[in-house]
Each structure stands twice: as C-alpha cells, then as structure tokens.
Amino acid sequence: xxxxxxxxxxxxxxxxxxxxxxxxxxxxxxxxxxxxxxxxxxxxxxxxxxxxxxxxxxxxxxxxxxxxxxxxxxxxxxxxxxxxxxxxxxxxxxxxx
Amino acid sequence: xxxxxxxxxxxxxxxxxxxxxxxxxxxxxxxxxxxxxxxxxxxxxxxxxxxxxxxxxxxxxxxxxxxxxxxxxxxxxxxxxxxxxxxxxxxxxxxxxxxxxxxxxxxxxxxxxxxxxxxxxxxxxxxxxxxxxxxxxxxxxxxxxxxxxxxxxxxxxxxxxxxxxxxxxxxxxxxxxxxxxxxxxxxxxxxxxxxxxxxxxxxxxxxxxxxxxxxxxxxxxxxxxxxxxxxxxxxxxxxxxxxxxxxxxxxxxxxxxxxxxxxxxxxxxxxxxxxxxxxxxxxxxxxxxxxxxxxxxxxxxxxxxxxxxxxxxxxxxxxxxxxxxxxxxxxxxxxxxxxxxxxxxxxxxxxxxxxxxxxxxxxxxxxxxxxxxxxxxxxxxxxxxxxxxxxxxxxxxxxxxxxxxxxxxxxxxxxxxxxxxxxxxxxxxxxxxxxxxxxxxxxxxxxxxxxxxxxxxxxxxxxxxxxxxxxxxxxxxxxxxxxxxxxxxxxxxxxxxxxxxxxxxxxxxxxxxxxxxxxxxxxxxxxxxxxxxxxxxxxxxxxxxxxxxxxxxxxxxxxxxxxxxxxxxxxxxxxxxxxxxxxxxxxxxxxxxxxxxxxxxxxxxxxxxxxxxxxxxxxxxxxxxxxxxxxxxxxxxxxxxxxxxxxxxxxxxxxxxxxxxxxxxxxxxxxxxxxxxxxxxxxxxxxxxxxxxxxxxxxxxxxxxxxxxxxxxxxxxxxxxxxxxxxxxxxxxx
Numbered sequence: 001x002x003x004x005x006x007x008x009x010x011x012x013x014x015x016x017x018x019x020x021x022x023x024x025x026x027x028x029x030x031x032x033x034x035x036x037x038x039x040x041x042x043x044x045x046x047x048x049x050x051x052x053x054x055x056x057x058x059x060x061x062x063x064x065x066x067x068x069x070x071x072x073x074x075x076x077x078x079x080x081x082x083x084x085x086x087x088x089x090x091x092x093x094x095x096x097x
Numbered sequence: 098x099x100x101x102x103x104x105x106x107x108x109x110x111x112x113x114x115x116x117x118x119x120x121x122x123x124x125x126x127x128x129x130x131x132x133x134x135x136x137x138x139x140x141x142x143x144x145x146x147x148x149x150x151x152x153x154x155x156x157x158x159x160x161x162x163x164x165x166x167x168x169x170x171x172x173x174x175x176x177x178x179x180x181x182x183x184x185x186x187x188x189x190x191x192x193x194x195x196x197x198x199x200x201x202x203x204x205x206x207x208x209x210x211x212x213x214x215x216x217x218x219x220x221x222x223x224x225x226x227x228x229x230x231x232x233x234x235x236x237x238x239x240x241x242x243x244x245x246x247x248x249x250x251x252x253x254x255x256x257x258x259x260x261x262x263x264x265x266x267x268x269x270x271x272x273x274x275x276x277x278x279x280x281x282x283x284x285x286x287x288x289x290x291x292x293x294x295x296x297x298x299x300x301x302x303x304x305x306x307x308x309x310x311x312x313x314x315x316x317x318x319x320x321x322x323x324x325x326x327x328x329x330x331x332x333x334x335x336x337x338x339x340x341x342x343x344x345x346x347x348x349x350x351x352x353x354x355x356x357x358x359x360x361x362x363x364x365x366x367x368x369x370x371x372x373x374x375x376x377x378x379x380x381x382x383x384x385x386x387x388x389x390x391x392x393x394x395x396x397x398x399x400x401x402x403x404x405x406x407x408x409x410x411x412x413x414x415x416x417x418x419x420x421x422x423x424x425x426x427x428x429x430x431x432x433x434x435x436x437x438x439x440x441x442x443x444x445x446x447x448x449x450x451x452x453x454x455x456x457x458x459x460x461x462x463x464x465x466x467x468x469x470x471x472x473x474x475x476x477x478x479x480x481x482x483x484x485x486x487x488x489x490x491x492x493x494x495x496x497x498x499x500x501x502x503x504x505x506x507x508x509x510x511x512x513x514x515x516x517x518x519x520x521x522x523x524x525x526x527x528x529x530x531x532x533x534x535x536x537x538x539x540x541x542x543x544x545x546x547x548x549x550x551x552x553x554x555x556x557x558x559x560x561x562x563x564x565x566x567x568x569x570x571x572x573x574x575x576x577x578x579x580x581x582x583x584x585x586x587x588x589x590x591x592x593x594x595x596x597x598x599x600x601x602x603x604x605x606x607x608x609x610x611x612x613x614x615x616x617x618x619x620x621x622x623x624x625x626x627x628x629x630x631x632x633x634x635x636x637x638x639x640x641x642x643x644x645x646x647x648x649x650x651x652x653x654x655x656x657x658x659x660x661x662x663x664x665x666x667x668x669x670x671x672x673x674x675x676x677x678x679x680x681x682x683x684x685x686x687x688x689x690x691x692x693x694x695x696x697x698x699x700x701x702x703x704x705x706x707x708x709x710x711x712x713x714x715x716x717x718x719x720x721x722x723x724x725x726x727x728x729x730x731x732x733x734x735x736x737x738x739x740x741x742x743x744x745x746x747x748x749x750x751x752x753x754x755x756x757x758x759x760x761x762x763x764x765x766x767x768x769x770x771x772x773x774x775x776x777x778x779x780x781x782x783x784x785x786x787x788x789x790x791x792x793x794x795x796x797x798x799x800x801x802x803x804x805x806x807x808x809x810x811x812x813x814x815x816x817x818x819x820x821x822x823x824x825x826x827x828x829x830x831x
Contacts, residue, residue, distance in 0.1 A: 020814050024811070096806060
C-alpha cells in the first residue's frame with residue numbers, strides 16, 4: 001500500500017514540476033505548485049501509516065500554509081494583472097538584472 | 098629648548114664639567130635661531146610682495162635680459178645680483194644672520210680656552226640630552242660630543258663661517274631673496290655643527306644629510322634659471338649614492354658591534370680582526386659616503402656644477418666646511434680605518450688619483466670659479482691621501498689650512514665677480530662676469546683683493562712660509578715615511594705591494610702639487626695681470642669691494658699666511674712643534690700608532706730636507722712655468738675666443754666625464770625608467786593589469802551575473818530544478 005501511495009505521490013509531484021516549468025500562465029503555474037504541495041501531503045499521509053501520526057499533523061500545517069499562500073499568491077496575480085493586463089509570465093520580467 | 102637643557106647624564110667628573118663647555122648645545126642652536134628668524138622674515142616678506150615683486154619689475158626694467166640669459170647657456174653659469182631692489186627686511190637680516198655666527202664663534206673660542214686650560218683631557222666630553230630612538234637593542238641618544246677633533250672643526254666652521262657670513266652681507270644685500278639666503282646659510286651651519294659635534298653616527302648622519310639639503314637649496318638659490326636648479330639636483334642625487342654607503346656602513350656596524358656610539362665603538366672595534374673582511378667592508382662603505390660628500394672619484398662631478406650657487410656659498414659649503422666632512426668622517430672613524438690596510442690604501446689611492454685628475458682639468462678652465470672648484474676637488478684628494486695613509490693629524494691640518502686659503506680664494510673671486518658684475522650693470526652689458534678671458538689687469542683696480550689672492554695662491558701652491566706649504570708637506574712626508582715602514586706598506590692592494598702603492602701616491606701627489614702651482618698662477622695671471630679686457634666703458638666702473646667684503650678677506654689672508662704655525666715641523670722649529678698633531682693625539686693617536694707599528698715614524702733629517710726641497714722646488718717650477726708659458730696679452734674676451742684644439746679641448750671639456758656619465762648612467766636610467774618602469778611596470782602592469790584589470794574582471798563578472806538575472810520566473814524554476822536534481826543525484830549516486 002505504501003509503495004503505491006508513494007508512487008502516486010511522485011507522479012503527482014512530477015506533473016506539478018513539469019507544469020511549473022512548461023506553462024506560462026501564472027494561474028496554471030500556481031495550480032501546479034498546489035499540485036506539488038498536495039503530492040507532498042499524500043506522501044506525508046502515506047508515511048504516517050508507518051511512522052506514526054506526526055505525518056498527518058504536518059499535513060494540516062501544510063494545508064494551512066497553502067491556504068494562506070493561495071490567498072497572498074492570488075492577490076499578487078490580480079495586482080499583476082491590473083498592472084500589466086496579462087498573466088503571461090514571459091511578458092513579466094520586472095526583476096531583470 | 099627645554100629638552101636641550103635637560104642634561105640627563107653629564108659626566109660630572111669630567112674636567113670640563115661646570116665650565117663653558119656645558120653651554121655646548123648653544124653653539125648649534127644659535128644658527129638654528131638665525132635660521133628661524135631669517136626664514137620667518139623671508140616667508141613674511143614674500144607674502145606681502147604680491148604684484149610688486151621685485152623680480153617682476155626687474156624683467157620690465159631690463160628688456161631683453163631673459164633672452165641674453167638663455168643665450169649664455171652652460172651649467173654653472175649665472176649672474177650674481179639680478180636686481181637692485183633690496184628686500185624690505187634686509188637690515189634685520191644683515192644684523193641677525195652674521196651675528197649668530199659671531200656669537201657662536203666667540204662661545205666656541207671660550208670653550209676652546211677652557212679646554213686648553215683643563216690640562217690633558219683623554220676622554221671626550223659628552224652631553225646626552227634625550228633618548229632619540231629606543232627600539233630593541235638599539236638606543237640612540239641625541240648627544241653632543243666635544244673632543245679635540247670636534248673642537249678643531251667647531252672653530253673652523255664657526256670661525257670661517259662667521260667671516261663668510263659677514264662677506265655675504267656685502268655680496269648678497271641687494272638680492273631680492275636676501276633673508277632666504279641667510280636662512281639657508283644659518284641652517285647649513287646648524288647642520289654642519291651637528292655633523293661635527295654628534296656623539297654617534299646617526300646624529301652625525303642627520304647633520305650629514307642636513308648639510309646636503311642646504312647645499313641643494315643654496316646651489317639652486319637662483320632657481321629661476323634652469324641650469325642652477327639642475328646643478329642643485331645633480332648635487333643632491335649624486336650625494337644620495339654616497340649616503341647609501343654611509344647607511345650600509347652604519348647597519349653593518351650595528352649588526353656586528355651592537356652600538357653606534359663613537360666612544361663605545363672605539364672600544365668594541367678593538368675586538369675586530371685587523372685586516373678582516375668585515376672591517377674592510379665597513380670602511381669601504383663609509384668611504385663611499387665620503388666620495389659623495391667630499392667630491393672624490395667617481396662621485397666628484399657634482400662639485401664643479403655646484404658653483405652655480407652664490408660665491409660665498411661656494412666658499413663656505415663647497416670649499417671650507419661641508420666637502421671636508423668626508424675627511425672628518427675618516428678621522429673620526431680612524432679606529433676602524435687603521436684596522437683595515439686595504440681600505441686605507443683605497444682611500445689614499447682614490448685621493449691621489451682625484452688630486453691629479455682634478456688638477457689637470459683645472460689647468461684649462463676659463464670660469465674663475467670652476468678653476469677653484471677643481472682645485473678644491475684636488476686638495477680634498479690631498480686630505481684623503483693624508484687620512485688614508487693614517488696621518489690623521491696631517492689630513493685635518495690640511496683641512497684647516499685649506500679652509501683658510503680656499504675660502505679666501507673663493508671670497509676673492511667673489512669680490513672680482515662682484516666688481517665686474519657691478520661694472521656690467523652700470524653699462525647694461527651682459528658679458529660673463531666669471532670668465533677669466535673677460536678680466537685681466539684687475540690689480541690696478543682691486544689692489545687689496547689682488548694682494549690677498551696672491552697670498553692664498555702661494556699658500557695653496559705650497560710656497561713657504563704660507564699655510565699650505567706646511568700641511569701639504571706634512572701629508573707628502575707622511576706618505577713617504579709610511580711607504581717605508583707601516584702596516585700599509587706590508588699589505589697588498591689589488592695584488593700590488595702596499596709600499597709600491599704609497600710611493601706611487603707620493604709621486605702622484607708631487608705631480609698634483611706641480612699642476613696646482615701652474616693652474617693657480619694661471620688664474621692669477623689671467624685675472625689680475627696683463628692688459629685689461631673688460632672693455633672701455635666697463636673699465637671706469639671697476640672698483641674695490643666695500644669694507645664689509647674686504648674685511649673678512651684680510652682676516653682670512655692673515656690666517657692663510659700664518660696658519661702653518663698651527664703645526665710646525667720639527668726641522669723648522671720657529672715655534673711650538675707639531676701643536677695640532679699633539680692636540681689631536683687623544684683622538685687619533687692610537688689609530689696612527691697602529692698603522693706605524695706602534696712607534697712614531699722617524700725619517701732621517703737629510704731625507705726630510707730632500708723631500709721638503711723637492712716640494713718647494715716643484716712649487717717654484719710650477720709658478721715659473723705659468724709665468725713663462727702663459728701670454729695674457731694674447732687672450733681675447735670670451736665672445737671672440739677660438740675653440741680649443743686637441744688635448745686642451747679634452748681638458749676644457751673635463752675629459753668628457755659628464756658626457757660619459759650621461760651616456761653610461763643617466764641615459765640608460767632614463768630609458769629604463771621610461772620604457773620599463775613607467776610604460777612597462779607602471780602603465781602596463783600596475784595601471785593596466787592591476788587597476789584596470791581588476792575593474793575589467795569585476796565588470797565581466799557582473800555582466801555574467803546580470804545575464805543570469807533574466808527576470809523570467811521560468812528560467813529561475815529551471816535552474817532551481819536542475820540544482821535540486823544535481824544535489825539529489827550527487828547524494829544518491831555518491
């Protein structure tokens with residue numbers, strides 16, 4: 001059961017990573033980041049079956065932080081859209097050196 | 098001043114304790130005071146001059162003067178008295194400048210009197226004022242030392258110095274830089290006194306460097322003429338080479354003997370191996386210092402150029418006092434030199450070669466001061482022969498008499514130049530006031546100078562009973578005696594037996610004496626005898642200098658005439674025999690005896706008479722040659738003179754030594770400095786590689802960093818992921 005769960009978690013994580021690396025829409029990238037977080041949550045839950053309940057406690061922490069992060073992140077994206085009229089990250093390079 | 102009065106440790110038991118010698122510190126401080134006052138007057142006066150600067154009005158008043166000056170060219174040429182605008186503080190300077198020296202001389206005379214009456218004094222009287230340097234094992238006190246040798250120098254420096262200061266009042270009064278001149282002159286005397294009174298090598302070295310500085314300042318006194326400024330630089334730079342030797346010698350002394358104090362060194366030196374490599378090296382490095390300061394081969398080239406300074410400066414610094422510092426240094430270091438026959442022979446050989454070499458150049462110079470300059474180099478060579486063969490008393494004796502007659506010769510030439518310059522000034526002529534071809538027949542116009550200059554000429558030529566006869570004879574006799582029996586005669590120099598070297602020195606000395614008589618008589622004939630060549634208009638303005646200038650001349654004339662009585666030889670006992678020799682015995686006696694196998698040298702009276710007869714005959718022949726061969730009637734003024742031919746031309750151009758040095762040393766140095774040090778190392782390496790290179794490196798690195806900062810979040814994410822993969826890979830693969 002553990003192996004399957006971890007495999008599934010890894011697949012989800014890789015999908016998230018590939019999404020972050022390949023997509024340009026900020027909202028989709030944001031969703032891919034969420035996907036990576038939830039893949040990690042899945043791994044925590046799976047490990048909790050073996051190593052004790054601490055993994056499940058961590059999952060709650062992660063979910064709380066992810067919620068806060070979603071609020072701040074979406075707010076930034078909205079502010080960015082108001083400023084640039086786009087959410088395409090290739091057209092946003094304000095920190096170019 | 099307060100520090101000076103703190104006598105930390107006075108030898109309370111010394112016979113001189115509690116006498117006027119306690120006031121020894123005042124002797125150098127007086128000229129220092131004069132320097133401060135005159136320097137303040139100079140600075141204060143200059144600040145107020147502004148647009149009314151006399152040198153500015155002068156150019157306007159004499160149109161065409163500058164172009165004439167440029168036309169003269171030639172190093173060493175200058176015109177004294179450029180303007181007649183007197184400095185506003187000239188009167189104060191005239192009082193302060195010479196009087197500090199007169200008071201210093203009177204104080205020295207009182208100290209001398211006390212010293213004489215204190216009976217036999219064997220230990221030096223040392224006054225320590227404060228600790229100057231204290232690091233590790235090295236402790237240097239600011240201390241003055243009074244012994245028989247420094248007392249002789251003290252009297253010469255302050256006495257002759259005072260006379261020359263008085264002469265300067267007449268000679269320099271109308272110069273716009275008058276207070277500055279006296280400030281430098283006073284400062285020079287201060288440093289010179291420090292040099293002769295210093296109780297250890299470092300204090301002496303401070304004086305040594307200080308007189309070099311003042312020499313530089315005074316040679317370039319009329320610095321607006323580039324030739325004068327260059328002459329000052331040349332003197333300074335050439336002297337640095339010698340000072341390097343002095344410094345190395347001091348380092349070696351401290352490293353091996355652990356002290357630099359004269360009295361401690363004298364005792365410590367007894368432990369050194371006689372004739373050893375160490376003491377020889379120390380002595381040779383010290384002598385390198387002497388060749389610089391005292392203008393010996395190979396570093397003599399600065400002294401003739403130093404004639405660019407005012408004539409009293411030439412008399413004081415470049416004839417009577419500073420240039421004799423090297424002789425003093427060797428006499429002071431006699432406890433070292435007597436241990437090293439090789440170094441002593443080197444001193445004697447270099448001295449003898451310099452004496453004859455400079456004398457030949459002096460035969461063909463036209464500038465009256467150049468003749469005297471080469472004569473000074475030559476006579477300094479004599480002194481080095483004396484101290485080289487271990488006749489330290491004879492060397493110092495010649496130093497003293499030379500100070501008398503050479504100061505007189507220079508001041509006399511100054512008086513001549515002054516007269517000619519004044520005449521040229523009246524007639525607005527711009528001829529060379531120092532060229533002997535423009536003089537002639539001056540005895541009718543300047544009788545006092547004429548007579549006194551002849552006294553000095555006879556003295557330097559070695560005609561009895563004038564001063565130079567006794568001192569020169571003493572040196573030649575000492576060389577002859579030591580060639581027969583001494584540690585020097587037993588040693589070998591570059592594979593040549595010492596006694597042969599010394600006999601050669603004796604013969605060379607005689608040859609130099611012959612030429613001295615010839616060129617000095619030549620100078621007198623061309624200057625004072627024969628027809629007058631100054632020109633019709635100028636002739637009416639020729640006159641004797643004022644009393645303030647002739648007075649010191651008379652005093653020096655008397656000293657030049659009777660100076661030999663200081664140290665009469667045994668066979669001519671007209672008074673106390675060998676006073677100076679006996680006087681110096683506590684200082685140099687041990688070293689002298691060491692060279693002569695522990696007992697005084699004895700020459701049979703018949704041999705002695707023969708030597709003296711030969712010397713006198715040579716002087717007489719020299720004077721006779723000059724009178725019979727030279728035709729002042731045939732001379733023409735400088736502007737119409739034909740160039741010389743053959744060997745005479747070589748002599749007139751001083752054997753082309755300056756040109757040779759220029760080609761071998763100066764130009765390669767310039768080329769190296771310009772191409773390697775400047776363009777290669779400074780511009781290429783330091784500026785190019787180091788300074789600009791580091792800037793280029795930082796800029797390139799920054800460009801790389803800025804290229805990474807694309808602002809594209811995707812790129813950052815890729816880099817992040819690749820980094821994570823790399824770390825994970827590294828950790829798992831191991």
